[in-house]
Amino acid sequence: MKEKVFIYQVLPRLFGNNKADNKENGTLEENGVGKFSSFDNKALREIKRMGFTHIWYTGVLEHASKTDYSTLGIPCDNPDVIKGNAGSPYAIRDYYDVSPDLADIVENRMDEFEALLERTHKNGMKAIIDFVPNHVARQYHSDAKPKKVKDFGQDDNMSASFDPDNNFYYIPNQKLEPDFLCGQNSTYEEFPAKVTGNDCFSNRPGVNDWYETVKLNYGVDYLNGGVNCFTPVPDTWLKMRDILLFWAAKGVDGFRCDMAEMVPVEFWNWVIPKIKAKNRNLLFIAEVYNPAQYHDYVHWGLFDYLYDKVDLYDTLRDVICGYRPASDITFCWQRIDGLQTKMLNFLENHDEQRIASDFFAGDPFVALPAMVVAATMNTNPVMIYFGQELGERGMDKEGFSGLDGRTTIFDYWSVDTIRNWRNGGAFGYSELTAEQIKLRKFYTHLIKVAKEEESICSGKFFDLMYANYENPEFDSTKQYAFLRSGKKEFVLVISNFDTNDVNISVQIPVEAFDYMGISPKKIKGAKELLSNRSFALNSEWDKALYMNIKAYSGKIIKFYID
Known part of the structure; x- marks a missing residue:
């Protein structure tokens, strides 16, 4: 499994x-x-x-x-x-x-x-x-890099806004002047300004930008229509x-x-x-x-x-x-x-x-x-x-x-x-x-x-909502139901988002059993796995399965096949 x-x-x-x-x-x-x-x-x-x-x-x-x-x-x-x-x-x-x-x-x-x-x-x-x-x-510097490894930007041509061989994008002839630092006694200097990490191609990133980071250059020329320069490998x-x-x-x-x-x-x-x-x-x-x-x-x-x-x-x-x-x-x-x-x-x-x-x-x-x-x-x-x-x-x-x-x-x-x-x-x-x-x-x-359940780990999925939209005993605005099936078992999962405990029925269409390759006649019992208690099946459960479900809760009902 x-x-x-x-x-x-x-x-x-x-x-x-x-x-x-x-x-x-x-x-x-x-x-x-x-x-x-x-x-x-x-x-x-x-x-x-x-x-x-x-x-x-x-x-x-x-x-x-x-x-x-x-x-x-x-x-x-x-x-x-x-x-x-x-x-x-x-x-x-x-x-x-x-x-x-x-x-x-x-x-x-x-x-x-x-x-x-x-x-x-x-x-x-x-x-x-x-x-x-x-x-x-912004102040990237590796002091732990292996020998012969060069830092990002070490060989960049900083006079070009874009160069496929560069590691960074630049804003030539302009220094970095973050909006939120203007007028303050900032000691940080960056010239020329590098493009900010959230694709902010301005030398004045705002407080909501990723101003603490610098965008890396993977060979895409964003200022010229996003032209890709991937050969040779950047x-x-x-x-x-x-x-x-x-x-x-x-x-x-x-x-x-x-x-x-x-x-x-x-x-x-x-x-x-x-x-x-x-x-x-x-x-x-x-x-x-x-x-x-x-x-x-x-x-x-x-x-x-x-x-x-x-x-x-x-x-x-x-x-x-x-x-x-x-x-x-x-x-x-x-x-x-x-x-x-x-x-x-x-x-x-x-x-x-x-x-x-x-x-x-x-x-x-x-x-x-x-x-x-x-x-x-x-x-x-x-x-x-x-x-x-x-x-x-x-x-x-x-x-x-x-x-x-x-x-x-x-x-x-x-x-x-x-x-x-x-x-x-x-x-x-x-x-x-x-x-x-x-x-x-x-x-x-x-x-x-x-x-632990095979049906959930590796089984099929079948959404039951379409079969219950017209079901007067099922509120599709508050409940969600689906099936998961394995080779010799299947489970019904129901979640109740309602603020109240509710009595509901879940209708299971014939095509669901056909899709799972399971005959409801071979079902010999059921167990609710979250409470670890046996689950009583009503007559004709395969058409409408009745249950009480607590507010803000769910049930995972496992059906056993003979």
Whole structure:
């Protein structure tokens, strides 16, 4: 049976920080920071026990920061072009190094990271890190690069706005003058100005631009209609290939590729086969937001999985909040035209607001029916953001991040729910509330069911909504139902987004049984897997299956075949 992938996304900087008393805009010394060593065998065993197959360690690569490590040979960054005291994990300062924040002994930081990889593998999981191909920190400088490797921009012709041999784009004869720094006593100087990471071809990026980063040049002349200059192979391509090979050789099992669609798909088509030639099991996940390009990045760009943000995530969020009917979930898989098995499902990540925040649902339990859908709808992977399983609210005003319902990626901080879970007596429950314990147990059990059931891991999918639109005992605006089938079994999944408990019936059309190759006459019993209780089948259940379903909940009913 094919293993269903469950990814635990976590920021080491925050995960292991046990300092409860945090100060807004606090420094590392004031607020503390997590370490690679925080993921000891005990922590990794607990994550594995929840059912996760992969851990995405977010923010591993060395990135720009206001913390000064210059006495240890790491150049200091100018604070005017850094977001927050800790800095953005996506403003890479050195592609060949890891963040010194995360090491117990800074000089041994790479050894400590390699030890983390080894521990992760010994505890039965695989490790994913970020690959940030579109942009670098404004003061990028690698002091850890291998011999003979040249830095990005080292040989650039800075008098040209575009040159296919350049690593950066330039704005000749103009210095960088960020709008928000004008009139201030800024000490940062950049001449000529480089193009900002979010394709801001101006020397005056605004505060909402990715002003802390510089756009990398992959051979696309954006100022002349986007002409591609890919022959000979651009220097940036070669540098990025070598960086990926470097981390693959370290034992990394996969790469979450940041803003992959801002890099030409031709690069991915060229580089991924070269990396997988060294290890065919390496995982490549693309952060993409344009459904019109999905096929290019899967079939041409060769990615294993793509973010399902603008379809499933956005739809589920709206259904949770009552802005859209549950029936709209059907259109998600229909729109992506057979790519559902290639999509990464999630309800939270570092970019999105926490479910329990005041800006989203305000209550983590309201999202449970959506989590049932995300975890069981197809064979594709599912990602959970650390603290989601504990109802983390993200309602702290950390500093640069502000009070926005997100867990900061820019500031030194500590996550209450994770800290309390970690301090609960060998990762026990003593410092968690009853509600947090209940939520974590639900997530753990749901993952277990999704991983163990053949119908969910590798079976067929059949949407039942079309057969229930006219069903007076089924509210298609509040309930969503589908079937998954294996060789000798099938399951019915129903999610109830209603604020009330409801009595419903689900109509299963004859063509559903035909599609699954199952005769309802051979069904000898049923069990509801989330409650682990037997499920009584009413007469003629195969035409209309009756049940009571609690508010904000789901059922996974397994049918046994003789």
